[in-house]
Amino acid sequence: xxxxxxxxxxxxxxxxxxxxxxxxxxxxxxxxxxxxxxxxxxxxxxxxxxxxxxxxxxxxxxxxxxxxxxxxxxxxxxxxxxxxxxxxxxxxxxxxxxxxxxxxxxxxxxxxxxxxxxxxxxxxxxxxxxxxxxxxxxxxxxxxxxxxxxxxxxxxxxxxxxxxxxxxxxxxxxxxxxxxxxxxxxxxxxxxxxxxxxxxxxxxxxxxxxxxxxxxxxxxxxxxxxxxxxxxxxxxxxxxxxxxxxxxxxxxxxxxxxxxxxxxxxxxxxxxxxxxxxxxxxxxxxxxxxxxxxxxxxxxxxxxxxxxxxxxxxxxxxxxxxxxxxxxxxxxxxxxxxxxxxxxxxxxxxxxxxxxxxxxxxxxxxxxxxxxxxxxxxxxxxxxxxxxxxxxxxxxxxxxxxxxxxxxxxxxxxxxxxxxxxxxxxxxxxxxxxxxxxxxxxxxxxxxxxxxxxxxxxxxxxxxxxxxxxxxxxxxxxxxxxxxxxxxxxxxxxxxxxxxxxxxxxxxxxxxxx
Numbered sequence: 151x152x153x154x155x156x157x158x159x160x161x162x163x164x165x166x167x168x169x170x171x172x173x174x175x176x177x178x179x180x181x182x183x184x185x186x187x188x189x190x191x192x193x194x195x196x197x198x199x200x201x202x203x204x205x206x207x208x209x210x211x212x213x214x215x216x217x218x219x220x221x222x223x224x225x226x227x228x229x230x231x232x233x234x235x236x237x238x239x240x241x242x243x244x245x246x247x248x249x250x251x252x253x254x255x256x257x258x259x260x261x262x263x264x265x266x267x268x269x270x271x272x273x274x275x276x277x278x279x280x281x282x283x284x285x286x287x288x289x290x291x292x293x294x295x296x297x298x299x300x301x302x303x304x305x306x307x308x309x310x311x312x313x314x315x316x317x318x319x320x321x322x323x324x325x326x327x328x329x330x331x332x333x334x335x336x337x338x339x340x341x342x343x344x345x346x347x348x349x350x351x352x353x354x355x356x357x358x359x360x361x362x363x364x365x366x367x368x369x370x371x372x373x374x375x376x377x378x379x380x381x382x383x384x385x386x387x388x389x390x391x392x393x394x395x396x397x398x399x400x401x402x403x404x405x406x407x408x409x410x411x412x413x414x415x416x417x418x419x420x421x422x423x424x425x426x427x428x429x430x431x432x433x434x435x436x437x438x439x440x441x442x443x444x445x446x447x448x449x450x451x452x453x454x455x456x457x458x459x460x461x462x463x464x465x466x467x468x469x470x471x472x473x474x475x476x477x478x479x480x481x482x483x484x485x486x487x488x489x490x491x492x493x494x495x496x497x498x499x500x501x502x503x504x505x506x507x508x509x510x511x512x513x514x515x516x517x518x519x520x521x522x523x524x525x526x527x528x529x530x531x532x533x534x535x536x537x538x539x540x541x542x543x544x545x546x547x548x549x550x551x552x553x554x555x556x557x558x559x560x561x562x563x564x565x566x567x568x569x570x571x572x573x574x575x576x577x578x579x580x581x582x583x584x585x586x587x588x589x590x591x592x593x594x595x596x597x598x599x600x601x602x603x604x605x606x607x608x609x610x611x612x613x614x615x616x617x618x619x620x621x622x623x624x625x626x627x628x629x630x631x632x633x634x635x636x637x638x639x640x641x642x643x644x645x646x647x648x649x650x651x652x653x654x655x656x657x658x659x660x661x662x663x664x
Contacts, residue, residue: 192282192284192285197227198236198270199270200266201218201227202266202269204221206266218241219234240273242318243277243314247276249305250272250305251268254297256298261287275295330370330385331365331386331387333362335382338450339377339383360395362391362421364383384417386414387596388596389488390414392598393600394419395569403423404430405428405430407432411433413444414445420451420453421449429453431446431456432457432459433456434461466528466529476532476535477526477535478536479526481523487542487589512543527603536601536603537600542599546599547586548577548580549579551565552580563604564604565601565603565604567584574590574594575588587601
């Protein structure tokens with residue numbers, strides 16, 4: 151009997167229990183979490199690198215950039231205190247950091263392109279209190295920490311010194327700390343209210359020279375104060391506040407601020423003019439224009455028009471500037487009077503090796519300053535011009551003023567005396583220098599210079615439409631008196647009217663009237 155074969159059925163799916171039921175899977179990737187302090191330090195190093203890049207580039211190219219403080223305390227920087235400390239300390243140690251990196255020779259092409267960030271991180275590794283732990287650049291340099299420390303030790307041996315302080319040779323800045331000055335924005339707040347509010351936490355005094363300026367103790371930190379945040383007060387030095395006050399613009403005037411960014415003097419002009427009239431704020435640099443616009447918006451001034459362009463490129467005869475009656479000129483300068491405040495003494499260009507180069511730079515600056523001042527004086531309806539610098543050098547101050555005095559005199563200007571009660575005056579290098587105002591970096595805690603030109607010609611008090619006709623009459627009178635000195639005033643007036651008609655009407659009409 152044949153055996154029947156059962157069809158083969160596919161084997162049933164085997165089931166396993168226990169640990170063998172699943173293949174082992176890798177653990178899910180977890181996001182690496184960083185503490186708030188680590189993230190804050192990471193951002194501060196990046197922000198410090200951006201500031202350092204700006205100041206080093208400007209210093210290398212010998213062109214004017216915003217001060218370190220201005221860059222750090224701009225609205226875009228979040229961790230201002232940490233960023234400021236990193237920038238200052240890195241600049242103090244910059245020469246040492248560069249030498250250590252050269253000895254260690256650890257940078258590849260990628261990180262050489264990001265030198266400012268490398269300098270910041272190297273400062274933290276070599277001299278800082280916190281060891282950087284997150285960030286690609288930080289991890290790269292931490293892998294070479296031993297090489298960097300070895301490079302520092304080698305440098306100390308080469309220079310034959312025992313400590314980094316000896317290596318730096320840092321000189322202590324002379325003088326006591328200067329007070330914190332605060333200018334009240336009278337467009338938003340009166341001085342009495344500001345004093346009352348600030349006296350809750352600080353000792354406040356009123357400045358003797360500038361009415362809307364308050365004096366607080368040295369070291370007073372108001373950067374986070376709500377009155378600063380909402381534009382009711384501005385952190386502005388005394389010298390800077392004296393410039394707009396020296397111009398004394400009247401309410402309703404049209405004023406031109408020739409080199410206006412960052413805008414503290416511009417908005418001070420607006421406050422002095424009680425928000426009336428018009429201020430044309432001229433600025434060439436695009437980044438500084440943005441800073442200027444932010445300052446204006448914060449101040450609440452509505453009578454300021456920003457002009458993005460070169461002041462030297464403005465045509466004084468352009469109808470747009472026909473009503474300008476005052477000009478504030480605070481051009482680019484060496485900043486030698488405020489290097490401690492601006493921290494420019496930390497920059498490479500202020501080392502002893504750059505004395506000759508600085509002389510060339512001063513000469514170039516003076517050439518520009520003379521052009522700018524002569525240009526400001528050439529605006530036909532201008533009655534007052536203030537020229538100011540934060541420099542201590544004669545070549546940028548008295549020499550610039552004396553070089554344009556012949557032109558100023560021919561245009562009807564003379565030097566006036568701003569703040570007559572101020573004792574420190576210009577260097578006695580030309581007649582009239584006693585009208586100039588100087589501030590001393592030691593005695594007054596900052597170096598500054600102010601010159602005020604005032605037009606004295608009576609013709610300038612007339613309306614602009616009447617000036618050409620009056621000038622013509624004056625010249626006709628002079629020519630006639632030269633030809634007929636014997637004429638009595640009555641005969642002169644009759645002859646003058648006849649000559650005037652002959653110039654304006656056809657000959658036929660004149661003959662018919664005669």
